[in-house]
Amino acid sequence: MSVPQLRLGTRRALWAYTFLFVPLLFYIAIRLGPAFSSLYISLHEWNLISPSKPFVGLQNFRLLARDPRFVQAAVNTVRYVLVGIPVQMALGLAVAVLLQRINRFRGLFRALYFMPFVTPVVAAAWVWQWMYSESFGPLNEILATVGLPLQPFLRSPGQALYAVAAMIIWQYLGFQIVIFLAGLEAIPRVYYEAAEVDGASGWRLFRHITVPLLNPTLVFSVVYGTIVFLQLFTQVLNMTFGDQGGPLAGTLTVVLYVYQLGFQRFMMGEAAAATAVLFVAILGITLLQIRVLSKPVEY
Amino acid sequence: MVPGAGVEIRRRDPRTGLAYLTLAVGTVLVAFPFYWMVASALKPFNEMFDLRLIPAHPTLLNFAEVLTRTRFPRWFGNSLIVATITTVSVAFFDSLVGYVLAKLQFPGRGFIFVMILATLMIPTEMLVIPWYIMSSAYGWINSYWGIMFPGLMSAFGVFLIRQFMSGVPDELLDAGRIDGVTEFGLYWRIALPQIRPALAALCIFTFLGNWNAFLWPLIVIQGADMRTLPVGIALFSGEAGSSWNLIMASSALAVLPVLAVFVVLQRQIIEGVTLTGLRS
Numbered sequence: 001m002s003v004p005q006l007r008l009g010t011r012r013a014l015w016a017y018t019f020l021f022v023p024l025l026f027y028i029a030i031r032l033g034p035a036f037s038s039l040y041i042s043l044h045e046w047n048l049i050s051p052s053k054p055f056v057g058l059q060n061f062r063l064l065a066r067d068p069r070f071v072q073a074a075v076n077t078v079r080y081v082l083v084g085i086p087v088q089m090a091l092g093l094a095v096a097v098l099l100q101r102i103n104r105f106r107g108l109f110r111a112l113y114f115m116p117f118v119t120p121v122v123a124a125a126w127v128w129q130w131m132y133s134e135s136f137g138p139l140n141e142i143l144a145t146v147g148l149p150l151q152p153f154l155r156s157p158g159q160a161l162y163a164v165a166a167m168i169i170w171q172y173l174g175f176q177i178v179i180f181l182a183g184l185e186a187i188p189r190v191y192y193e194a195a196e197v198d199g200a201s202g203w204r205l206f207r208h209i210t211v212p213l214l215n216p217t218l219v220f221s222v223v224y225g226t227i228v229f230l231q232l233f234t235q236v237l238n239m240t241f242g243d244q245g246g247p248l249a250g251t252l253t254v255v256l257y258v259y260q261l262g263f264q265r266f267m268m269g270e271a272a273a274a275t276a277v278l279f280v281a282i283l284g285i286t287l288l289q290i291r292v293l294s295k296p297v298e299y
Numbered sequence: 300m301v302p303g304a305g306v307e308i309r310r311r312d313p314r315t316g317l318a319y320l321t322l323a324v325g326t327v328l329v330a331f332p333f334y335w336m337v338a339s340a341l342k343p344f345n346e347m348f349d350l351r352l353i354p355a356h357p358t359l360l361n362f363a364e365v366l367t368r369t370r371f372p373r374w375f376g377n378s379l380i381v382a383t384i385t386t387v388s389v390a391f392f393d394s395l396v397g398y399v400l401a402k403l404q405f406p407g408r409g410f411i412f413v414m415i416l417a418t419l420m421i422p423t424e425m426l427v428i429p430w431y432i433m434s435s436a437y438g439w440i441n442s443y444w445g446i447m448f449p450g451l452m453s454a455f456g457v458f459l460i461r462q463f464m465s466g467v468p469d470e471l472l473d474a475g476r477i478d479g480v481t482e483f484g485l486y487w488r489i490a491l492p493q494i495r496p497a498l499a500a501l502c503i504f505t506f507l508g509n510w511n512a513f514l515w516p517l518i519v520i521q522g523a524d525m526r527t528l529p530v531g532i533a534l535f536s537g538e539a540g541s542s543w544n545l546i547m548a549s550s551a552l553a554v555l556p557v558l559a560v561f562v563v564l565q566r567q568i569i570e571g572v573t574l575t576g577l578r579s
Binding site for chain 1: 319326329333336339369392396398404406414415417422424427428429431432433451455482483486507513514537552553554558562566573
């Protein structure tokens with residue numbers, strides 16, 4: 001009795017391993033292996049051209065810490081997060097709440113706001129670059145029409161970062177709206193009805209029912225958005241193509257700097273070290289999310 | 300109470316009118332870059348910097364020039380090949396692995412799942428340097444395989460499909476086993492049709508992701524003929540300098556097919572975001 005059953009179990013296990021063979025090879029050779037290899041490279045002086053690649057310990061990390069461009073890239077990246085996330089979430093939540101209020105055209109509005117999210121990023125970045133143009137961009141044309149001074153936008157070290165952040169907010173707003181809408185619809189109506197019976201309305205309903213019950217969605221939105229901003233590359237490279245990273249490196253991000261270090265100056269060791277820093281940041285935020293979300297929601 | 304009464308009252312609520320107005324203004328702002336792109340692409344070169352909203356003399360010459368005098372059609376084809384093959388590969392392997400991890404019992408199952416899940420934490424940026432070194436060593440630089448190999452499977456897809464596969468009833472599979480269906484047939488003919496919506500969402504997002512992929516293709520592609528659409532547009536625009544008419548026309552040609560697909564699959568795509576986004 002037990003022998004054929006064991007055989008059946010063994011046979012199924014063998015099938016499982018057969019099905020998993022190629023995928024496991026992929027995840028080991030293309031994901032895990034390279035991740036460790038990247039950490040290994042970050043501890044070596046690794047120039048693509050020179051044949052000797054001596055072990056240098058943490059020297060690449062020390063070089064990065066003293067490299068003003070890397071420091072600037074890191075500071076910029078944090079600024080993107082601090083500027084982008086609050087604006088993106090406030091707008092996303094506002095539109096989602098408005099969409100919930102209306103009955104007709106909800107799907108149409110939702111789709112229109114979502115369009116930028118599916119738009120090829122490179123194409124959109126070039127359109128935005130032109131919209132920001134100092135001498136012939138429509139934004140400055142509008143400013144001139146209403147009698148305001150022209151703005152340099154992407155050509156100004158002070159404004160460029162915000163100009164890029166605005167484009168990214170535009171791009172991800174629809175995604176945030178959809179996530180918030182799903183979160184809002186999951187809140188049981190009875191809570192609102194009960195509060196309305198108690199005489200609460202408007203802002204107080206939003207503040208004391210919507211926001212606390214939306215908490216898991218808000219956390220997800222912050223974490224997702226933060227990871228997007230930490231990995232910023234395509235938009236920055238394409239919007240400030242001529243002077244990669246913008247005037248005075250005003251839009252430079254960590255990933256763009258990794259690209260320049262590794263693939264324009266071939267300093268693979270330092271580039272790998274920079275990606276290790278990025279990895280730690282993303283890992284930290286993900287773990288924080290798991291900790292926050294595993295706490296039970298208090299009603 | 301008349302059933303429609305509540306609606307009547309809501310319609311007269313001035314705040315609802317304000318909601319429509321605010322949403323409409325927001326939509327105009329969101330849609331403006333698309334309008335600007337198309338309107339500019341239709342302007343002849345000498346009217347390019349004449350900033351009127353409606354082109355005075357609309358022309359298709361910019362599109363014709365992009366399609367005939369640049370490698371745009373080739374780049375479009377490259378992107379189509381790369382995105383299609385990676386999507387088929389991800390759909391097949393991710394659903395197979397998701398099925399095996401959800402429905403088959405075998406030693407090491409938990410460990411393998413955690414291992415695959417752990418790779419989700421690794422950012423692409425960390426992998427491009429080893430991928431590049433690897434591609435140089437094996438001669439994969441500037442080839443389709445070189446562009447595609449990192450995206451042939453996705454841990455996120457495994458995670459997503461495994462969750463949906465868990466919902467497929469075991470009785471269905473056992474009935475199949477009694478009927479003599481092979482182990483592969485159980486996955487392919489019985490389990491897979493049960494999770495079609497999740498698979499469709501995964502396919503759409505994999506395709507879009509690969510269609511838009513930029514960092515790795517920019518690194519691995521070295522010849523103008525191998526460029527994918529995003530790399531092609533970026534480098535062409537960088538070289539084209541002030542030929543904004545051509546940059547806008549090529550952008551429009553890249554954006555419009557995607558928007559057309561979006562209009563058709565709009566519901567599935569947005570529901571897919573809710574489906575996938577909230578589960579990650």
